[in-house]
Amino acid sequence: MSFEYLKTHIMEVNEDIRRICERLGRNPDDVTFIGVTKTYEPEIINASIEYGITDIAENRVQEITRKFDDIVYKVRWHLIGHLQTNKVKYIIDKVDLIHSVDSVKLAEEIQSRASKIEKVQDVLIQVNVANEIQKYGIPKTDLPEVLEALSKMPNIRVCGLMNIAPLVDDPELLRNDFREMKKLFDSLSTYSYSNVTPIHLSMGMSGDYEIALEEGSNMIRIGTKIYGERMATKI
């Protein structure tokens, strides 16, 4: 089977990032572009890595454990979906960055499991800044107390923030949320906790990454624009 289309799509996204960054006076090398591989089989994922994907993201624990051994290349693995406390043990030795820390209880379990394997786990805190009621993510007003709690966990390093934008017809409607996230991200540098190092602001997907980059994102998560439409039932 030919996966030439992946090569084209990946080139298009890279070109786009370069064009957008040039317009914004930003360095495109500062933007991490993650391929969101949920629902796609290892064969396709491996091909995309051959064409330049360096980071892959899954939203479910069981997708990571199912595919992990079949991804034959060295890549960075990201977990971007909700993580249940009782599933941390399955992925703690596999993922480079957990984007979806949304409670102190979850962080405690990550701390405990990471400590057992002598790992410092990089995480992002998922924040819900949208006005609509979303299922996951902490409200921004909780950020100080969550950071304080996590600052006492030596096997966790807080590397930044993550946001999942609500589904809207017009991505322009998300600009204010992205702006709000950037402000919160910038505020991380005012904390003096030794395990809080603001590096990544993870926001922007296939439909809205241009606006996310305009508002300061440096980590974008691209699924359909690379891999094509997913089967709705499998998301």
Ligand SMILES: *Cc1c(COP(=O)(O)O)cnc(C)c1O
């Ligand atoms: C599926 C998913 C994406 C990618 O979405 P696309 O619109 O296909 O680019 C990004 N982030 C999260 C959290 C996702 O679940």
